[in-house]
Amino acid sequence: MNDIRPTVTSFGPARLLAGTDRGRLDRTRHVAVHGPMPVLGPDEVVALTRTIDLRGRGGAGFPFARKFQAVMDALRSTDGNPAVVVNGTEGEPSCLKDTALLLNAPHLVLDGAEIAAVALRADEVAIGVTRGDVKASVQQALDDRRSLSVRMRVEELPERFVTGEGSALINGLNNNAALPSGRRIRTSERGLNGRPTLLSNTETFAQLAVAARVGASAYAEVGLPDEPGTAMLTIAGEAVVEVPTGVPLNYVLQMCGMSIGQGLLVGGYHGMWLNPRASETALVSRESLTALGATLGAGAVLPLPEETCPVGETARVARYMAGESAQQCGPCVWGLARLADELEALTTYGGQAAYDAVLSHARGVLGRGACSHPDGTSRFVSSALRAFPEDVGQHVYEGGCGRSVVGVLPIDGNDVGKAEQRLLVDWTLCRAHGLCAEVLPDVIQLGPDGYPSSASMPFREKDLANAARAVRRCPALALRVVG
Template sequence: MNEIRPTVSSFGPARLLAGTDAGRLDRARHLAVHGPVPVLSSEEVVTLTRTVDLRGRGGAGFPFARKFQAVVDALRNTQGDPAVVVNGAEGEPSCLKDTALLLNAPHLVLDGAEIAAVALRADEVAVGVARSDVLASVQQAMDERRSLSVRMRVEQLPERFVTGEGSALTNGLNNNPALPSGRKVRTSERGLNGRPTLLSNTETFAQLAVAARLGAQGFAEVGLPDEPGTAMLTVAGEAVVEAPTGAPLTYLLQMCGMSVGQGLLVGGYHGMWLSPAAGELALVSREALKALGATLGAGAVLPLPEETCPVGETARVARYMAGESAQQCGPCVWGLARLADELEALTTYGGQAAYDAVFSHVRGVLGRGACSHPDGTSRFVSSALKAFPEDVGRHVYEGGCGRPVLGVLPVDGKDVGKVTQRLLVDWTLCRAHGLCADVLPGVVQLGPDGYPSSADMPLKEKERANAVRAVRRCPALALRVVG
């Protein structure tokens, strides 16, 4: 479980995080900071969000006005009341911005959901979350709003990468397994309990609440002319920063005591890598990042320090992503697992064959999954290998880069910045040379026959470099490092 409580700060005056410097905003403090909840018609919501070009902040960046209008259109052909769903199930370890909002400013998110619900005449707002502390914060906020006409509920769903996929979230809120449906059914037509449903991300509803209070002109006073407002970013899996659009990413990294390093991953584990030169030019902007070949995605920004191995970090994330499979289609179940296997082989042994196998499996999963998880993972892997050509070349032609895998890309909220790895022995190859025990005397213990006494030995972070040396020195090629 990801129980990291993110630090929050702002680059310039805060909007979404206004007032949170003193801690979580209860209902009274929230109203003192932001004022009462405006009431807008459906036409006013569409006009406002289209004028400020409000986009979904969960990854896809879909225009909110079009999504809202789709629900309005669906209601013309459907009887019954619509629903509003807030996607707060942030399942990726590198993303904490929605968690930060729901822990510190839950009423702003619920305001946005209420504005949309009233405009649509929806009778229910459902919030899906994945953490117990977030559940408690949102439930407390809902209890403080009992007098409101819109019925609200919050449900805790499994904390998994795929839980945040739209159909998976809706399935979970419908008391079904929180897994992607695999069918191209729009929630605007059939969502919560089969009703037309407006489903959007936590930050998107908070932005709606701010825009409704400021109006289009006031909202556009901050940020870029064609992308007004602010954006929430998660830096290095721990720090959440609110910044105006157009702000250089390097400024935000400096606020957090970091630099671009070897490269910059933008958009999370379905995002793309930027080279150091491109990272220095990157702005908080959809269009600026698109011009650099990247996407803002879910707002995760992950710099890669010079001290760690890019190929090993990529392999570690690929293994995590394979484990987050919904187990519903071959590309996820088998394809991603094999992709992780080949990346680990490239990390540990190197060679052209391992490199070719990685790209074979990247191509093998593209466009074949029941949801976007295989495609997003394959893009992440291919982007990483293209972003670090020198490091990849050392693995291919020299058997490795000589750097440890520090685990700076989080794959578990309890283990940010750490790595759990194992040294494995292939008994079919081992010939009891004993060199591994010389290199790793605290890890490898030889039995009376001269063979390692165990085929599976846990490694501490500080032992990783020597483990790689042991792998390279083994004349029988019987060792490998995994994890």
Template sequence: MSGVRPIVGSFGPARLLAGTEFGRLDRARHSAVHGRLPALALDELITLTRQIDLRGRGGAGFPFARKVEAVREAVRTTSTVPAVVVNGTEGEPSCLKDTALLLNTPHLVLDGAEVAAVALRADRVVVGVTRDDVLESVRQALDERPPTAVEITVEQLPERFVTGEGSALTNGLNGGPALPSGRKVRTSDRGLGDRPTLLSNTETFAQLAAAARLGSEEFASIGTREEPGTVLLTVAGEAVVESPIGVPLTYILQMCGMTVGQGLLVGGYHGMWLSPDVSAVALVSRESLRSHGATLGAGAVLPLPVETCPLGETALVARYMAGESAQQCGPCVWGLARLADELQALTVVGGDAAHKAVLSHVRGVLGRGACSHPDGTSRFVASALKAFPEDVNRHVHGGGCGRPVLGVLPLDGAGVDTSKERLQVDWTLCRAHGLCADVLPDVIRLGPDGYPLSADMPVTREQHVNAVRAVRRCPALALKVVG
């Protein structure tokens, strides 16, 4: 299926998104923007990626050089030809950066995969995707590229949260179910076709292609000394921006016309909520976020508007994550469902018993799953309890916070009854910016003074996603979805 097409832009010099302001880069425009792609020997590849500290940009942040070294060692041991897999599945609803790359600059991603494959003497590269439009974009790019000794293909897999887990991706590409194996087998030892496989996500290979052209010194001219380069961030589930590493998170939000609101979710639905105070000092940096107990993960940055219930929003995501279970172990199948139930009970009914039940189930699934899905979901819920203590206290002791649950976090419509929704305008806040009408022109009509003609507008199920986008785009926070 095809989802939201992300808005793209950059703050500072663009590297990965260079040239995309004019739309998709075909092969000719790609070559004009980025220039010739050099070949790297294996030792040169490892040295370069060490010097720039290139890490996986899909969540875990594992050093890319160590992945390459692991594949090299496995090839020496088994005397088999390795393979390369590009993870472009991006099952996280709050992330669109890999989608943005594959829709707008697919050749940069393919260049990075080709550089790695040639260095490792791999004979095959497979790009795993889920969206129809991404599949078509990559196919078109492959048709535009000249033939090489490395066979590059693209395969479509089911669109699920867990599809992007390493073993799930390789299982799916090998013809099996795209589900985590539950076995601690490294892809570098046995992946595509049971061969040693270098697997990393789309942005990582795009960064590699940029570094191969720039060299380590020029690559490090942007970013920080410890973390050079740029990073792609998905802001509010709709805009993909390229930013130098080391800038304040609040600067990114300001440039997107947003504020932290009640708090900031960083790293997506396996990430962590940050309070406004922490958000104000946190930087776009692994080290900065680590010092606050968080991680950049897959690059999702989600501000929470002040008019919605934090616990209710977290409960919707918890329910969605329970539904995305791989259905292979008790903590994932039963534990996450119970955690979602208890969090919903705390949100709606409240009480100390419900609070204790949530804490018990948060602890109960940790470290017991066949993959990281239960752990990531548990940490996400736990971080909400920590980041919104006053809201939690109101639900435990005061009968709730009194705010509706607007469903502002991207879930592809999951978990929200959108059949009777309405979009409402708070006239005391509205400043006639008009951005909402750009997002939802079939619902919001502006008068000659620039203000919406109505303060209460029905929203159909099909319009739900754009209605939520309109709420998030409003700089004055004057909109809300109710129903």
């Protein structure tokens, strides 16, 4: 569970984080810092958000005005009231900006949601979160807002990577399993309890609350002319910063006391790796990152230090992503597991065959999943192969780069860097004797040909002694324990 409480700071004018340097803003301090909440009509919300080009800050970057208009259009053919949903689940361990906002400035987020709800005449706002402390902060804020014009509730959902996917969030808030539906249903047409629903990310609603107060012209005084305002970033999985758009990413890292190192992962574990040269030119800007083949996504920025193995770090995250499968489709259940297997084989043994297998499995899951999880993981892995050609070459042609896997990329909140114990199979030595499976039948599964069905098999601490026995029993010396 990710229970890290992020540090928060601003480089440049603080807007979303204004006043939080003295701690959490309760209702009184919030109004003193930001002023009373304005009331906007639906056309005013559309015009404002279109003028400032407000985009979703949860990953896809979809224009907020189009989402809002889509709900308005759906209401023309639907009886009843719409709903508003705030996505504060943040299931990715490398992202903490929504957590930072809901712990420090919850009323700003609630203001944005209420502004949208009043404009749409929605009768309910639901906030989805995955942390107990975040839920407590939001609930306290709701209790302080005694004159609510719309009913609001906060729900704690399971902390999984896929919980933040739109249909998974709606399912969870509807008291069903918080898993992707696998169907292409627009939330704007059928969302919370089957009603047209405006769904957006925590930061997006906070940005709306700021823009509604200051107006489009003043909002555009900060940041780029075509992408005005500020952005929230999570740096290295622990520090949350608010910066004007257009600021160089390298400058943000330097202000956090960090460097690019071997490269940057931008956009989190559904994002893209940038090599050092691209990282030095990258700005906090959609246009800049698009030109480099990347996207800011949910705002996660992770530098890779020189002392760790890029291929191994990527394999470690790929294994985590395979474990976060919704277990609803083959590409996710089997494809991502095999992709992680082949990456681990490339990390451990190297060789052209392992490299070709990684490419094959990364391509094989594309466009075939019930949700975007396979595509995002494939994009993450493929970009690593492109961003670190020298390290990949060392693994392919020399059997490794000589560096250990430090575990700098967070995969389980506070469990950063903790190695998982696994049995690895060297396919160049294995002769399908099958003796290992007799010792660890719950861990080692044999295929129809008598060979282990996987090159990398995790096991629990209680099985360590038997794992060592399996290694000793192998006549071909094809097994070893790592982690």
